[in-house]
Amino acid sequence: MTGRRGGLFWASLGPPALWLGLFFLLPMAALWLMSLGATLRAVEGLYLAILLKSAGIAALVTAICLIAGFPVALLIAFAPDRAKPWLLLAVMLPFWTNLLIRTYALAAILRDQGLVNQGLGLVGLPPLQMMNTDVAVVLGLVYVHLPFMVLPLYAALDRLDRNLIEAALDLGAGQLRAIATIVLPLALPGIASGILVTFVPAIGSYLTPDLLGGADSQMIANVIERQFKRADDWAFGAALSFVLIYLTLLAMALQSLAARRREAAA
8 A cells, every 4th residue: 555655656746857857957957057157257347236236126126015015914914804805806916917018007107108297297397207217117126026025924914913912002002112012023924025025036027127127227137138139148148047046045045044043032
């Protein structure tokens, strides 16, 4: 009986493992070998500056998503049970529309003759140049990645022991102090997860900077795309890609280390 179970296990595991090996691990290994000769070039001044700029934009986007997403997640977590599914649906609704369509819709709002500048014209204010700027890139990335911050925060806040908050309020703490001293510390795992799942996709974002940003607003993913498609320099494109992967793995390792320290302290 044990042998049959083992055979069934390996039979079910074999096709996915073969698929993963052939179409993911082997291509990644080939790109990694290809990148070795150009890794030092990938950290030269110009490309390092673009990488640092991408990390800065991703960090800013993550901070804005955290500030904007925490009250939303708090509202959903403390909403009546009947309202929670509808509020969660509102958060996840953008995922039902293709990212390209959503980005073009945002471009229609931010362009020179878009809705924002039309509204400014109605009240007699001069138009703003928003397209092809870092501001447009940040707005676009916040719009795309905000749900990735809200959902982990909600998952952490929904598990909170409400009795602790009620006890703090009964002992004289105001609502803001209760949030600062009770809610925030207990929500740290959700905050850490939200930061990770927002920062990592944001730093590697390609479509939003390409459509909303100008030549001076490109991020590292756009540079990688040009190396593969236009410059036909696959080795250098692979080197830049793996530098980004190394940073992603570092961020994941730091998040895991912080989680272990919280568990040890608890």
